[in-house]
Amino acid sequence: MPIMISNKLLITGAKGQVGTELVTQATDRGHEIHAFGSKELDISNFEQVEKTVSALKPDVIINAAAYTAVDKAETERDLAYAVNAQGSENLALVCKKLDIPLLHISTDYVYDGEKKSAYIETDQPKPTGVYGASKLKGDQKIEQICPKHIILRVSWVFGEQGNNFVKTMLRLAEQRDELSIVADQFGAPTSAKSISTCLLDILQSQHFNASQCPWGVYNFQSDPGVTWFEFAQAIFQQANDIGCITKTMKLKPIPSSEFPTPVKRPANSKLNGEKLQKHFNISPANWKADLNTMLQAINNQ
Numbered sequence: 001m002p003i004m005i006s007n008k009l010l011i012t013g014a015k016g017q018v019g020t021e022l023v024t025q026a027t028d029r030g031h032e033i034h035a036f037g038s039k040e041l042d043i044s045n046f047e048q049v050e051k052t053v054s055a056l057k058p059d060v061i062i063n064a065a066a067y068t069a070v071d072k073a074e075t076e077r078d079l080a081y082a083v084n085a086q087g088s089e090n091l092a093l094v095c096k097k098l099d100i101p102l103l104h105i106s107t108d109y110v111y112d113g114e115k116k117s118a119y120i121e122t123d124q125p126k127p128t129g130v131y132g133a134s135k136l137k138g139d140q141k142i143e144q145i146c147p148k149h150i151i152l153r154v155s156w157v158f159g160e161q162g163n164n165f166v167k168t169m170l171r172l173a174e175q176r177d178e179l180s181i182v183a184d185q186f187g188a189p190t191s192a193k194s195i196s197t198c199l200l201d202i203l204q205s206q207h208f209n210a211s212q213c214p215w216g217v218y219n220f221q222s223d224p225g226v227t228w229f230e231f232a233q234a235i236f237q238q239a240n241d242i243g244c245i246t247k248t249m250k251l252k253p254i255p256s257s258e259f260p261t262p263v264k265r266p267a268n269s270k271l272n273g274e275k276l277q278k279h280f281n282i283s284p285a286n287w288k289a290d291l292n293t294m295l296q297a298i299n300n301q
């Protein structure tokens, strides 16, 4: 059970999928929020980061900012590294200097997906593209520079804000009756809502920032594990039940080879969340329930 505590929080990337949800939930929990979109605070600019953080002196920084265009990163390498690697380093340097804990979000794309079982935190990262490599570099900089850090690895993020697989499926349902969906990549959809709840529960846990705080890298597990094809099936099933769509979509399972992308996606993206459960008593998310909440919200708009 998280303890009731009000913190002064600085949230970066506040207009993204996770950032928006974080701001809503942190506000509901009574924290003092200082939320910055990319226009207000560019994390790749060290002077800006230092000036903003020094002026505010927050209790905690949550970094939800990132360059997240996986395929585009192959041709925008410098920008991906500026945000994901240099931006993370900038935050780590200022957090270290001012003794501020840094909560950061990482990705399943730091792994190559060749492992047969769910990834644990000590598995060797081996990104297959620029996005994953730039995120890994950011994680490593934070680990090296800022002792008071929590790096939360998540996968397949969806939410009401921004672009994601759920929204793509709903949009495609307006245009087509039949879709081919990749069925040989296994992972776990994870809602922006559950990620935000997890981060706030961590910072409101008994031993957060105490002398024995178990800083480090954590996976956030979401269940059940599925392929993109099975995820699409669940989306259309729920969307029909709720009334977001009123037709039966015909779905065809295809191998990744029939849907080539500039960056090879991990065949297995499933994350094991036992460490998070053990140290912070946080259980895996239930993405089906969160999907239902999202679709209900869309239907009520």
Ligand SMILES: NC(=O)c1ccc[n+]([C@@H]2O[C@H](COP(=O)([O-])OP(=O)(O)OC[C@H]3O[C@@H](n4cnc5c(N)ncnc54)[C@H](OP(=O)(O)O)[C@@H]3O)[C@@H](O)[C@H]2O)c1
Residues within 6 Å of the ligand: 012, 013, 014, 015, 016, 017, 018, 019, 037, 038, 039, 041, 042, 043, 044, 064, 065, 066, 067, 068, 083, 087, 105, 106, 107, 108, 135, 154, 155, 156, 157, 158, 162, 163
């Ligand atoms: N999306 C996924 O499926 C997924 C999967 C695993 C892990 N993650 C990780 O989860 C975290 C949150 O992802 P998300 O899905 O919420 O991403 P998102 O919706 O793309 O949001 C990222 C936000 O970061 C902002 N940003 C970009 N460059 C910035 C800069 N230089 N300074 C400050 N802000 C900047 C973006 O603003 P602009 O739009 O103005 O550029 C955007 O609002 C990221 O660390 C991501 O790597 C995401």
